[in-house]
Amino acid sequence: MTQTTPITPPSSGLYRAVWRWHFYAGLIVLPFIILLAVTGGIYLFKDEINTKAYASLRVVEPLQTGFAAPSHITANALDYHNGTLKAYMPAAAPDRAAEVKILGEDGLKDTIFVNPYTAEVLGSQWDSGPSGSPVMWLVRKLHSLEYIGWIGNRIIEAVAGWMVLLVATGVYLWWPRGKKLGVMKVKASKGRPWWRDVHAVTGIYTAGFIVFLAMTGLPWSGVWGKQFYDLSYKTGLGMPDGYWSSYPVSTVPTGEVLDRTPWILEHQPMPQSGAASGIPAGLDQVVQTVENLGVAAGYALNMPSGPTGVFTASVYPDDISQERVVHLDQYTGEVLFDMGLSDLGTLGWMAEWGVSIHMGQAFGLVNQIVLLLACAAMVLMAVSAAVMWWKRRPSGRIGAPEYPQHLRIPRTVFAMAIVAGILFPLVGLSMLVFAVIELGLYLMARPKHA
Template sequence: MSHSSSAPSPSVAPVSAPMGRYAMLWRWHFYAALFVMPLLVILGITGTIYLYKPQIEAVAYPSQLYVPAQSTPRLPQQILYEIAQDNTPAGVPVLTAEIHNAPDRSAQFTYLDPNEGKSSVFLNPYTGEVLVKMPTLNFNATYWIGLARQIHRGLLLGKTGEVIMELAACWTLIMIGTGVALWWPRQKKGMKQAIKPDLSKRGRPFWREIHATLGIVLAAGAVFFVMSGLPWTSTWGAQFKQLVAQVNLGYPPDPPGAVSARHEGHEGHEGAQASATRVQDLPLEHTAWGAGLLSVPNSTLPAEGQQGQPDHHSHGAHAGQGAQSTDAHAMHAGHAMPAATSETAEPITLDQVMTLAHANHIPDEYSIALPAGKTGVYSVSYYPGDPTGEKVINVDQYDGSIINGVAYDQYGLIAKVISFAVSLHMGTYFGWVNQLLCAIIALGLVTMAITGFIMWWKRRPAGSLGAPRLPAALPSMRGWMIGLVIFGVIFPVTGLSMLVVWGLDRLYLARYRRSMALGTTTV
């Protein structure tokens, strides 16, 4: 409808300069929240599910993951592998052995099912009985947990979903920044009142109290969550990793021939008390790493068929797995297996590889990728909750010598920081307390989104978007504009979306000014 210009505009309000800046910040906060709110709910819920992966899987999949502990020895890992290989559909090769030495854990081997994709076969390690064969979604997460992780990463929309989630993360930072600015007390006695919500209020003011208090309490944790997740996004994260690799501050490449599936962050950085999950990292262009970073004498290997499992288990995390090992002839010069060796020698057993891993301080909860063909290598990947223990080693499949490896000490400075951030983000660094703190932040952000929606719905005029009113005169916001421009340059995809929002907002403002000049406004 339309009315005369003498009536006050519902979208343009004459205010002082400070209140004008407040109005513009509120407007940007509104735009950010409008986009982020539904995605925060998804991220918070799926992230919390994945935080408690070990506990959920223990309840949801007890007959697959666990067996009654027995006093008799477990079957050799090599025998279990052969049983698993005999039970893959159409004889597809087993890709990895997931090592869990706890006496009540089943044996797990992964393979690529022709119809269902990534799958696992679980065996009773004492009898060799096949417990179940089931799809496990990318890299050692049981199906429903894996589904939650895939939604968390990209809404099951592939590259499009990953870009949407990257935008959501960056716009969350804008929402937090503008939200803190809106909250910041403008009166000398306002700080205490701002931190302590007034629960006596009713209606929209009540929800505003909850929203504001939660927002300021969770702000630091939310920023950490976003920043620790951004290196694993598919666009900005990929470019960031390449940049830090070029200045020798990132992750070195996995050893030639390795399939460690290192550091995919949200794709599964597991911690204590859990079997972990990883997916193949984006390759980093980096200076080549010399072979022989880790080594033990060949005499440490047990005789053929000897049980090689350590006597104890520490519930650390392991890496997930990727595809089978690549041809060892792609390794550095001097480290490819001689052709004569691959023709005449017999491969060592998985039990011998396990003994070698244990001698290199890899006790439990790790992944062994099987050699691909006669010239392949064993790749052992270990990612405990404490990032300083992370390592990947390549093992000659015939003589058991360690060809090369990469350990935490070889990471660049930024890679080391990211490793710790990922462990904290995934709730694996200091046990259940870490899980609890992450869950509080994640579910707190869900609550923030819900309370924000309720506030908007209660304030929104019928049939209108209900964006905060524009000030009659645009205030000077040079500092904010400079900050947002820098932010947009650092995160170009988000910067482009910010330009779109800014342009639409200016068109909206111009429309009202023209309407007011003509003597009518349209609601």
Template sequence: MATADLSQAPGSSRLSLQRAIWRWHFYAGLLSVPFLILLAITGSLYLFKGEINHTVFAYRTVVTETGTPALPPSALVAKAVAALPGSTATSFGEPASPAASAVVTVTTGDGPHLVYLNPYTGAVLATMRSDREPMYLLKKIHSLELFGTLANRLIEAIAGFALVLVVTGFYLWWPRGRSGGVLTVRATPGRRIWWRDVHAVTGALAGLVIFFLALTGMPWSGFWGANLSTYSAKLGIGFPAQLWDDVPKSALPTQAVLPNAGWAVENAPVPLSAPAAGAAPIGIDRAMAVAHGLGLAPGFEMALPSDGTGVYTAAIYFGDLSKERTVHIDQYSGKPIVDLGFKDYGPVGKAIEFGINVHQGMEWGLANQLVMLATCLSIVLASVSAVVMWWKRRPAGKMGVPPYPADPGVFRFLWAAAVAVGIVFPITGLAVLAMLAFDLLAIRTIPPLRRAFA
């Protein structure tokens, strides 16, 4: 929704292109502003999920060290199951530090639950359905996945619109001989130009990071992200599929047993254990010892076998990419069947995981969190200033859409750009094409719409 410099002669092709891009920028902003504000607010909170969990929810995440050894995992799992009679344990989350609780996931008739336990005494600190855990809910709201598949597809289009807004916004912001409103803000808050300058300067300073956030959010999307994961795996540039060549595989993806698996391996198949005659399962205590012996960093989660061919799957994903690891362990022999770390990923897998880490503020500690927080606040400021600026400039009773370009031939460029966007991001491309079609075919031909959008 930036205001363009319209100083050229009215019939110039440069002015026509500028007006067309301004109009495109306006529509993309009009459609996406409410969602961008939602993304920025929920993203800001999620950046500090660790701090929130260890302060607001300390009653279930923080324990007092007693100086005594922690209970074995099997004892903690048994206490979790006893806390919800009739349940079945599906995973064990090891405490990440001596002052952290253990978390056991159990399944009951109404779905999976989280049981938080004091690892020293086995006392149950809290239980809750896993889909009601606050940070889980926040993440699902952030992606709109909480509201269904259609809403999740919509947020994918909005992320694409954010990319469009940054590119077109930079074009409209470009100085072209101006000095005011480039890196400085003119006038006072009562004037439209003040809001225009706040919008333009904020977008210019934060635009590249906003573009990065939108782009690195795409891998989580239900359509583009899922297809990128599938094709990168087939091409061997995501996770190294050859590690499964000689391994019996189930039909389950890793995310089915560990919902928090990293992007690069979430669709990798879970291997199968090889039952031997008379062999007994090793149990979770030995499986945890095997994982420790393999060097998994403290705080990993281990999925438990669900049947006689299941495996123990240990995985850890947090700020230090070098410690990302997924290990599938045979439940009878205790041998690792597949052992996969960040170093083993293909180039796409490494790039996506790095981008996701930075996106979530986990790569460079507090500095990373603060930069992402500042960017989220910039999105809110740019969005609010855009709305105020538009409200102040629009004619009474009309939408105040930027004027059509004098040379309609420039729309050929925009159609080509929309097709190019659609090739890379299909859902965004469809949304952009629909936006252009509505503008050219409906607004220009239906008199009430033409008057309202004048």
């Protein structure tokens, strides 16, 4: 009599298929998740770290005399460091230094810190843009993998998409189904079951935060972010209506000129001044105009670039509702464009709020602590997953969940793969690679009949 192999119930086949995808995805993106969580957790406290580490440059004793004129502050900075004035940042608070960005003759840009009351130069630092310091610049570069160019951006995008899929498959695997496992609290006391409970329980409490962090980090990505950016414009839900309809524009993207600009504005062209020659407006006059407009403290005033350039005041404060970009004609000081958060379309508005919360700015210390805990939970889940794998891994084998008895993809998994591929193109591409590998492994592992 020929012995027949028991048929695996559909539910078991689906569970095993989902488990395999969760296993492989987690194993591959695990080191990247740890990198994102650690660097992201540090960057949440960027301002606090910069202020503490560079207090001698950033913190001043408030005086009753009032601030010195911007022209006086920038003149002293230029005397200290020869070059071209690129931007002026008035003191963001009574106990903060003013900052002057100067492009030196060596082609490098430095930030000169100046006491806003006495106009005394406190020192200088290599300009690190929105990161605020060389240390935070390093953290930011590691977080985005910009060190390895465009491929780093694609890797982070794929990892973000897989994080969403890991959460979805993880919730499915977490569902108790009558098993005596940790659901809302850790039940096991030791060994691999304890690590499993820690992984599952931590995941279910932080699933929403992980998805939020992944999705709000995607606008900067090269594939998903570009599609979302284009969609926001095609649907009229990005920039306000009539953007630049009345003024000539350059070919220079705003994101290349400003250290920090609203995400929805980064690829839009800078405007041009009405005349190509004349006497530029005085810095003190322009600063006064910006102050009269009520632009929030902490803004940066970028100098015109070339004879047709404009003055641009931009601010990205902790209170995202005060985000603002103002362009002024460099000769007349006339306001050419004044855009705040409320002027954006729905998708632009949502993206700005999402990015602000992602960076721990929107709700102060509470925002920072909640996301720091989420980052810590991601590290714990990654470590517990690695320990579980190591404990169950047979010697000399990878220890993946068993193959199904028959080469059949459950319809639910197939539908999930299609949806994931549409929503996250790079995830779909990597799924195809996994599928080819899976097919090859199945064909090698299946029994051979004489």
